[in-house]
């Protein structure tokens with residue numbers, strides 16, 4: 343089906359705005375995702391340290407949304423500081439980059455975004471485009487806005503490419519929340535083809551596992567899809583295998599926090615299990631992510647899987663469900679080896695195996 347991107351923009355109008363930049367007073371405003379789906383409240387940020395903290399506490403989460411937030415976190419470094427020279431500004435930006443990068447270890451978009459803003463600052467200063475802090479601030483605001491705008495555009499493109507993998511009546515299993523809340527744009531990665539299909543009148547439904555321990559599926563995916571009238575059914579994480587075995591799933595579509603050159607996909611814990619079962623049952627498994635999620639330098643042994651507070655497992659939303667001293671292991675991402683991945687869907691096209699050869703080729707990099 344031929345789809346025009348401009349026409350799509352008029353059809354897809356997500357209500358959610360998880361990341362807002364208020365230009366008048368240089369303030370970053372985040373929808374507090376810890377409180378969803380019961381309360382829509384916002385947090386205002388004016389410095390990189392609080393921005394890193396917001397990422398760490400998961401007020402904002404999801405790889406592309408973390409990237410956009412970190413980009414604006416860099417902007418905040420010079421928007422409110424008492425920086426007196428361009429040299430000092432670059433030093434402060436390098437410091438902010440370290441602070442933001444330390445917030446969470448797995449999502450590639452975080453490192454990609456802080457580096458991009460830092461490079462723009464360096465370029466603007468060294469090539470004389472920014473002759474004052476004010477001019478530098480304008481440069482960096484434009485770059486952070488470009489990070490957001492490019493992500494929005496990329497998601498529409500991924501939605502159009504992914505449409506090829508959806509037939510009328512399909513039920514799609516996802517994991518976590520890889521929707522508009524996770525990207526900051528209101529569209530999403532895994533949900534992009536689903537939103538595009540829905541907007542074009544193709545019947546499509548979603549099966550959302552609850553995604554313990556943080557319950558992104560139950561709290562966020564359900565919330566944003568129901569808000570936009572996209573049919574969704576919530577299942578317990580433990581029901582994934584049975585639901586697939588029963589023939590209730592036509593394909594699996596997930597987002598990614600990082601994708602390596604050889605096709606290893608890092609995503610929310612539980613993704614690997616879905617991929618293995620899908621492989622066994624001949625159900626296609628797609629990871630959908632923008633090129634900013636790809637890490638072409640690292641190998642599996644280099645990537646850190648985040649481990650979070652044991653209390654996230656001992657409790658559900660603050661309520662204890664076990665003994666408070668039980669030892670807990672709480673890795674919040676897993677890695678799916680390439681043999682289980684049918685294809686990677688990016689804004690530059692669909693990438694099929696062998697990934698080692700096709701990832702750089704489709705992304706247009708070495």
Ligand code: MRU
Pocket residue numbers: 403404405406449517518519520521524525530531532558596597598599609610611674
């Ligand atoms: O821990 P989170 O909520 O930040 O994890 C998010 C995910 O794992 C998403 O699936 C991933 O970032 C892709 S988001 C479009």
